[in-house]
Amino acid sequence: MNNKVYNNRAWLLVLPMLVLVAFSAIIPLMTVVNYSVQDVLGPNASFFTGTEWFRTMLNDSALQAAFGRQILFSLIILAIQIPLGIGIALIMPKQGWQASAVLILITLPLLIPWNVVGSIWQIFTRGDIGLMGWGLRELGINYNITRNAGDAWATIILMDVWHWTPLVAMLCYSGLRSIPEAYYQAARIDRASKWAVFRYIQLPKLTNVLVIAVLLRFMHSFMIYAEPFVLTGGGPGSSTTFLTQSLATMAIGQQDLGPSAAFSIIYFLVILLVSWVFYTTIMHLQKDKNSQGGA
Amino acid sequence: MAEIVLKALAHTYSANPQSPEDYAIRQMEHVWHQGGAYALLGPSGCGKSTLLNIISGLLEPSEGDVLFDGQRVNELPPEERNIAQVFQFPVIYDTMTVFDNLAFPLRNINIPGHRITPKVEEVAEILELTPLLKRKAKGLTADEKQKVSMGRGLVRDDVSAILFDEPLTVIDPQLKWKLRRKLKEIHQRFNITMIYVTHDQLEASTFADKIAVMYEGQVVQFGTPQELFETPAHTFVGYFIGSPGMNFLDVHYHAGEVIFADIPLTMPQTFVDAIANSKRSNIKIGIRPEFVNVHASQREGALPARKRQVQDLGTYSIVTFELGGQTFKARLPEGHPEFGDDIYLTFDHDQLGLFVDEYRVEVTS
Numbered sequence: 317m318n319n320k321v322y323n324n325r326a327w328l329l330v331l332p333m334l335v336l337v338a339f340s341a342i343i344p345l346m347t348v349v350n351y352s353v354q355d356v357l358g359p360n361a362s363f364f365t366g367t368e369w370f371r372t373m374l375n376d377s378a379l380q381a382a383f384g385r386q387i388l389f390s391l392i393i394l395a396i397q398i399p400l401g402i403g404i405a406l407i408m409p410k411q412g413w414q415a416s417a418v419l420i421l422i423t424l425p426l427l428i429p430w431n432v433v434g435s436i437w438q439i440f441t442r443g444d445i446g447l448m449g450w451g452l453r454e455l456g457i458n459y460n461i462t463r464n465a466g467d468a469w470a471t472i473i474l475m476d477v478w479h480w481t482p483l484v485a486m487l488c489y490s491g492l493r494s495i496p497e498a499y500y501q502a503a504r505i506d507r508a509s510k511w512a513v514f515r516y517i518q519l520p521k522l523t524n525v526l527v528i529a530v531l532l533r534f535m536h537s538f539m540i541y542a543e544p545f546v547l548t549g550g551g552p553g554s555s556t557t558f559l560t561q562s563l564a565t566m567a568i569g570q571q572d573l574g575p576s577a578a579f580s581i582i583y584f585l586v587i588l589l590v591s592w593v594f595y596t597t598i599m600h601l602q603k604d605k606n607s608q609g610g611a
Numbered sequence: 612m613a614e615i616v617l618k619a620l621a622h623t624y625s626a627n628p629q630s631p632e633d634y635a636i637r638q639m640e641h642v643w644h645q646g647g648a649y650a651l652l653g654p655s656g657c658g659k660s661t662l663l664n665i666i667s668g669l670l671e672p673s674e675g676d677v678l679f680d681g682q683r684v685n686e687l688p689p690e691e692r693n694i695a696q697v698f699q700f701p702v703i704y705d706t707m708t709v710f711d712n713l714a715f716p717l718r719n720i721n722i723p724g725h726r727i728t729p730k731v732e733e734v735a736e737i738l739e740l741t742p743l744l745k746r747k748a749k750g751l752t753a754d755e756k757q758k759v760s761m762g763r764g765l766v767r768d769d770v771s772a773i774l775f776d777e778p779l780t781v782i783d784p785q786l787k788w789k790l791r792r793k794l795k796e797i798h799q800r801f802n803i804t805m806i807y808v809t810h811d812q813l814e815a816s817t818f819a820d821k822i823a824v825m826y827e828g829q830v831v832q833f834g835t836p837q838e839l840f841e842t843p844a845h846t847f848v849g850y851f852i853g854s855p856g857m858n859f860l861d862v863h864y865h866a867g868e869v870i871f872a873d874i875p876l877t878m879p880q881t882f883v884d885a886i887a888n889s890k891r892s893n894i895k896i897g898i899r900p901e902f903v904n905v906h907a908s909q910r911e912g913a914l915p916a917r918k919r920q921v922q923d924l925g926t927y928s929i930v931t932f933e934l935g936g937q938t939f940k941a942r943l944p945e946g947h948p949e950f951g952d953d954i955y956l957t958f959d960h961d962q963l964g965l966f967v968d969e970y971r972v973e974v975t976s
Contacts, residue, residue, distance in 0.1 A: 501669050502702035506716040506763055507690040516704045516715075 345584075351577035369578035378554070379579065382562045389558065390537045393476050397533055398526065400477065401484025406518070408489055419489075422482045430479075434546025437475045441547075461548055465555035468548045472556055475543055480536070484529045491525035492518060527598050531591055538587055559583060613679045613693065613771035613804065615643040615666060620675035622661055628673075635661045637828040638675065643772075643806060648798045650815035651808045653825035654851070659808045662825070663774050666806065668692045679771075695764025696774040700781060701756035705749040709740055712748050713762045720767075734765045737797065754786045758793075765797065772804040779814065791817055812852055824848045840899075841962075846969045849897050855929060858903065858939040859895045859966070862886065871896070872935030877912040879960050885974045889967055897964035897971075903941035904957045905930055907950035914956045932956070 352369055356362045373379060404422070409415045428436070441461055443449040452459040461468040495517065503513045541560035544550070550557035563583065567576035622636040631637055635658045643649055643666075651659045664670040665677060668689035676683050684692055704712050713731045735741045738758045743751065748759060757778055764773045775794075779787045795818060798805050807818050815822050816836035823833045824847070831845035832838075836852075843849035849857030860871045864887045868875040876896070886894055906913055916934040930941045932954060941956070965972045 496700065496702075498698040498700060498702050501689070501696070502698060502760065502763075504669070505667065505689045505694065505696050507719040508715070509719065512715075512719065516706060520704075520706045 348577045348580050351573045352581055353578075354574055356573050365574065369574045370582065373575055373579045373582060379559075379562055381554070382557055382559050385555075385557070386538060386559045389473070389540070390534055392473055393480070393537050394530060394533055396473070396477050397481045397484050398530060400481050401529065402488050402522070402526075404481065404485040405488035405492055406514070408485070410493070419486070422485060424482075425479050426482050428479075430542035431546055433475065433479050434543040437471065437543070438547050441471055461552075463552055465552055468552060468556050472544050472547060475547065476537065476540070479543065480533060484533065487525045487529045488522055491522045495521050523598075523602070527595070531594065534594070535587060535591060538590075614645045614681075615772060615804065616676075616678040616681075617641040617662075617666075618676040618678060620665070620672050620677065622658075622665060622670065622672045622674070631828075634828050636665070636672070639830055641823070641830055641833070643804055645771075645804055646802045647804055648795070648818060648820050649804075649806045650819035650822045651806060651825060652810065652812060652815040652822050652851075654810055657825045658828040659810075659825050660776055663696070663776055663806065663808050666772075667694050667696045667774050669696075693767075693769045694772045694774060695767065695770045696776065697757065697761050697764065697778045699777045701753060701760050703748040703751070703756050703759050705747075707748055708744065709735070709746055709748050709751070709759055710744040712759050713740075713744075713766055716763050716767050730766050730768075734762045737765070737800070738762050738793065753781045754783070754790055757782060757790065761794075761797075765801065770803065772806065775805065775807040777809055778807075779809075787814075794818060812854075824851065826851075842971065843897070843964065844971045846895060846897065846966050849899075849964070849966075853899060853901075855900050855940045855942070857897045857899050857964075859897050860935075860937075860939075862894055862896050863892070864889075869896070872937070874914060874935050876914070878958075878963060879974075881974050882963065882965055885965055885972065889972075891967050893968050895966040895969075897966055898958045899962060900929065900940045900942035902959040902962035903939070904959070905932075905941050905943060905947070905950060906955040906957065907948060909955050910957070912957060916954050916956050918950070918952045918954050930954075 353365055354362045355365050408418050440446045441449045443453050443460065449459060459467050461471050499517050503517060539560055540558055544556050544558060545561055548556045550561050563576055563579055566572050617639060619638055619640065620636060621634055621638040623634045625633040628634060651662065653659050661670065665672045668687055671685060677685055704715060710731055713734060714727045717727045717730065735744055738761065740758055740762060743755060764770055779790060782790060791814065809815050821833060821835055822839055823830045824839060826847040832843065832848045839848055839852045843852060843857065846859055862869050862871045869878055869883055869886050914934060916932045918930060918932050919938060920931040922929045926945050928943045928947065930943060931938055932941065965974050
């Protein structure tokens with residue numbers, strides 16, 4: 317393996333991509349960095365503040381609470397959507413027109429714009445004209461998402477499960493389809509139970525798609541904005557105010573560019589860190605598994 | 612322990628079969644005796660794997676019966692048939708160790724742990740997997756994986772037949788031979804019926820005592836490797852077995868002689884009579900390349916032909932020649948006499964075969 321030719325000029329080939337990424341990501345991000353260390357009072361009046369905004373943001377109790385809610389939200393929806401998605405993928409038809417029909421039906425929520433999802437659920441849960449809100453009230457359940465924080469939380473989670481479980485289900489479905497038939501045949505000959513087939517054939521073969529599913533769902537749920545904003549507006553009180561909404565209020569509502577820039581950077585780093593830790597852990601585990609067997 | 616009988620068995624993937632071509636397996640009768648080592652040999656798409664899957668229960672035959680020791684098992688799923696199957700691509704349970712892989716079929720039927728361990732160790736010993744028992748199955752090489760999947764069939768005491776579906780396809784050539792010998796050893800030791808599907812005649816004849824040659828959904832011959840070579844029952848067997856395959860000459864009878872493409876052939880009177888009396892038009896004379904003699908000069912009863920090509924393969928040569936506008940082959944031993952482009956052929960008369968409508972007709976020569 318030592319006869320590789322090293323030629324560093326190949327790096328030049330990365331240059332066009334680097335320029336593109338610079339314009340699409342690095343330069344905008346740098347403007348945020350620029351704001352985060354200044355106090356902008358007007359077009360020509362700004363002062364250098366150093367790390368002050370970062371310290372303020374980290375000590376802000378409202379933001380800390382929003383951060384806690386955000387983490388709780390992500391954990392809950394992952395705990396529901398991943399098992400549910402696997403379950404749906406397992407019972408989906410495997411071939412024929414039924415498979416196509418179910419695939420289309422299940423993808424529908426994914427095609428609805430996020431604002432519209434919020435609006436649909438806002439109407440759906442209204443006590444006077446919404447099917448769910450009215451139905452629950454008729455059943456004698458005191459349900460009101462504008463007054464009761466528990467109801468608001470439950471509804472947002474339900475909405476997110478409805479909106480995004482299909483993504484997990486589809487990823488798992490594609491993973492299941494790629495398992496060769498011989499595995500199932502061998503399992504039948506070995507008299508494996510349904511559970512054993514799931515535990516020793518299907519689940520191991522799903523590991524890779526599940527890593528992608530968890531990452532995508534974590535990143536997205538950690539940045540959720542439009543749906544809860546439209547549905548509850550962050551209320552009642554601030555019980556469903558998540559990080560993005562706090563940020564939007566600060567940056568656009570109050571025009572606090574410095575603090576919100578500092579906050580954006582912290583937010584970005586948290587997502588990056590969690591995703592990186594998760595990904596490297598999983599990959600490390602897999603490599604362990606391989607090297608244990610490999611000679 | 613089981614004797615496997617296929618009775619009037621046929622299978623089609625078509626919902627509404629019209630002609631014999633719609634059948635993957637055409638109606639057949641067959642008996643696999645207890646403890647035999649069999650091969651199912653045929654080209655791709657001849658129905659070998661379909662037949663194997665019917666025996667193992669992965670497929671239910673559309674017509675006829677599968678009998679295990681006289682008991683009809685058509686509807687029984689594979690898990691109730693006491694068979695094991697080894698697939699073309701090794702199936703192992705990635706996340707388990709080799710030990711757990713081998714123990715898996717036993718744990719599935721709730722055999723207590725203290726009886727599993729000795730059994731697994733015994734099988735691992737035979738398959739030379741003992742040093743690997745604690746390893747994860749995922750990182751094994753293809754032949755080790757294939758041994759593990761074979762081992763899962765051997766650990767069960769109730770297994771009466773192991774079916775192999777081209778198990779050596781993904782194995783390196785130098786290991787193929789070793790694994791094939793291992794299979795034979797296991798067969799002798801366990802007294803298990805083994806059916807081995809392959810399209811490689813060498814694999815079939817080194818493994819099996821008896822070979823069933825399949826062609827277009829039918830078993831056209833069931834016999835020992837020697838029988839397949841010496842007395843092929845069908846032109847396909849003649850063509851498929853042997854290297855190179857049998858030569859076939861389309862002949863007809865005319866005025867007391869057997870004619871091939873305007874050339875009268877000399878042959879035993881019994882053949883001439885049989886051909887004269889046959890009412891069929893599809894009549895062929897078969898002769899193996901091994902029994903075609905090439906001479907440099909004309910002699911009594913020899914057919915003039917034209918040499919096209921000589922391939923020297925070390926211990927023997929293959930001569931391709933043209934006779935009556937068609938090409939045929941002769942296989943000559945090392946050190947055969949030299950000859951020019953014009954050659955003269957004789958056939959060993961006791962090695963001639965007569966084929967009417969593709970099937971062999973027995974003629975005493």
